[in-house]
Amino acid sequence: LTNQPISKDQYGIILNIGKMLQSITTFPPDVSSEIENQEDEEMAIVADVHTDPNGSVVLEVAVGYPMNIFVAVPVDGELKITQGAIFSYYEFEQQMSNRLTDKEWQNMLKTNPPQLPIWIGSFVDMSMNPQPGESFNVESETSWRPTEINVFIEPKVIEVGTKIEIKANIQADLDSLPIVTLKQGDIMVKVEMKGDFGEYKALLDTNGMRSGMAHIKITGIRGEEEITYETDINIVRSNAVESTDSYNSQTGKDKKLKTRLYPVYPNPFNPDVWIPFDIENGGNVVIEIYNVFGQLVRTLDLGYKMPGHYVSTSKAGYWDGRNSHGEEVSSGLYFYRLKVGNYSALGKMIAMK
Structure with a gap:
């Protein structure tokens, strides 16, 4: 209710309070018929x-x-x-x-x-309030069961060859340990996460991967239900130098370059976040941040940019998680819009305090 993540101990209490109350109020079968x-x-x-x-x-x-x-x-x-x-x-x-x-x-x-x-x-x-004669019947088959997964990824800037630490808070009583998968093209790394009481973690190795986008998927099983979380991350080279293999010296443009907006990293973020993009033709670049109500929170005017890749931390758009008044924004869903000439694209991100 206060947008603060619950601790491991608090989650354990929430997870087990139903079982605890049931054990307190339930009598053994051999005496229940005489008492209840x-x-x-x-x-x-x-x-x-x-x-x-x-x-x-x-x-x-x-x-x-x-x-x-x-x-x-x-x-x-x-x-x-x-x-x-x-x-x-x-x-x-x-x-x-x-x-x-x-x-x-x-x-x-x-x-x-x-x-x-x-x-x-x-x-x-x-x-x-219920009217006279009304009541709420909460049946065990339809009672609310939390299935939320909160995921934290470190480091914020992921370089090729480094290890990624994945922390997941899974609000569900899983049948087995969750599995996290990192996939980029034909390369896939799959690891069983370790932990208990809804708190799990794993290390993923990015050796053999290249700079660019990769996909992370976390899967947990509860009965016949599959609980999943998926997100994209951006992996950069340690020297932060963009590739020039496809550069055309006659036109001055990248042969494969198209204006596009990539997913932000990290996501969720707290409080810093980078917004990567490519530009096919030079122009003024503006990134607008909106809250879930569609209200403009912040405008980032990046000025004129030449054609190129703007995906590393030294080149991507950067937002410090503050509004136009310099105040830190609250946790929640936010949208970011890239505007370059006639091009406009929208993405979404989560602020997690």
Whole structure:
């Protein structure tokens, strides 16, 4: 909710809280039939926590049926709305002589539920509260299961021959360790990632690869579901000298050169990011940064550029992750547009604080 990545310990708590609650509230099969009843199958329960003998009333504290929570999170490089459930909470007075049982409370929720505490309106849309007789049934087959993968790639500038460190936070209970694949043309490196509790890492060797784009894919298996993350990276030569093998001395142009926009690197980024591109004809180069709402965040005027490759850190467009006021932007999805003459192309990137 605060755009901060959760820690390994926090993820472990989230991952196991359902199992822990189930173990606390579930009795062994040989005694469950003697202890449990129909009311225990529902989450709505009630308890009186204070008695006022002067007014002959008790303060009842209760949990009702679950409410929905919607959170925007980055999934595979795009912001998506995820849905989950949160406990509802009630406080109300009840006559001492009429203390509620769980069954009576569940019937009250379905016929004449009390008002939620007014302070809940500070973070809940009260207009979406269940009406009398309504309830939310969360079935095990359709309950929300997180499948988000957050990936961090180091170093930010990847040179030919160096090793790439891949860190992945996978919010899912996988059947086996995930696999990460680095592919460039006919060259492919496949490694099993190491780790647990949703935190995994791997080292990939770029020996034998050339400067240019390469593709990274991370795959995890949970039951019959395949969870994947894919992104492109840019590998540069250590001397940052662009190839001149296809240069035509008569025309002064690269025979194979076409104006194009490449994926940024690193992606996700924090806070620095490089925006590589090629230019077929010389011209003024402008890169515009937009947020997810389509609002212009920053304009990078790179001035006049000659035809050539602008992909290394010394030549590519550079953004320091700040807006036009010099303030660091928040985590989220951003778009970048390259404008050269009549050419315009759009890409997307993720800021991850």
